[in-house]
Amino acid sequence: MAGLTTLSTEEEVREYLANVHTEYSFQCHKENDAAGGVPEDPAMAYSLFLGPCEKSSIDVGPDCCHNLGLLAAQGVRQPDGRPNHDLSRRFFAKACDAGVAPSCMHLAISLNIHEPRDDTRATALAENACKMGHSPSCMVAAHLLSQRGLGGKVRARELRAEAARLHAENTGRDFSVEFGK
Known part of the structure; x- marks a missing residue:
């Protein structure tokens, strides 16, 4: 039967039981649903x-x-x-380094808003997350580049277009965005 685990030794049973709680705990917290899920x-x-x-x-x-x-x-x-x-940045940086694009975006936003600020690094992080295919990061990078000016407006327009393309690709719906022409 599909979905059943065949455990043939006591060691396999112990390993399964040791890991099932961990997997269940993380999945439940990750998928916490408001309709009667994990409080x-x-x-x-x-x-x-x-x-x-x-x-x-x-x-x-x-x-x-x-x-x-x-x-x-x-x-x-x-x-x-x-x-x-500071602590949230440390966690976001670790996840970003492991390829979690939303963490790169959150780190970029934190670096743009909270002291000590680093707009150059923030922009680079958001653009990198955009390259990973995370459309909200494209919008964040576009916003950061628009803030900085000096040629950033052309690149910002490209990033907004990339965000729209990624959104359409991921949802099947067009999402064209035009800000401050």
């Missing part, structure tokens, strides 16, 4: 994501780091409950 518990989610992120687990580590970046940016598990942008 939202950001502090517990933070605890569950921390181990795989720190261990750089190839399967779930980068996604866990991304989620930790989101939680730290919201102040989850911070002593004063305030956003910790």
Whole structure:
């Protein structure tokens, strides 16, 4: 039967049971649905994501780091409950380095908004995430280039067009965007 696991030794059973809880925990927190799914518990989610992120687990580590970046940016598990942008940047950078495009975008936004600012690095990160096929990152890069001026407007227009192309490709719907002609 499809979907059944055949476990023939005690060692296989122990390994399966040791891993099933971990996989279930991460998947449930990742797919938390509002219609009766796992209750939202950001502090517990933070605890569950921390181990795989720190261990750089190839399967779930980068996604866990991304989620930790989101939680730290919201102040989850911070002593004063305030956003910790340095910590969120560290988590986003780790996930971005592993190829998680949304983390590159969030890191770019943080570098553009919060001190210490680094608009050059922010733009490069957003453009790199755009190259990974993440259409929102294309829009962020376009915005950052438009802010900087000096020839950035032409490249910004190209990035907006790329965002529209990626969106249409991913959704099957055209999404043309024109800002400040």
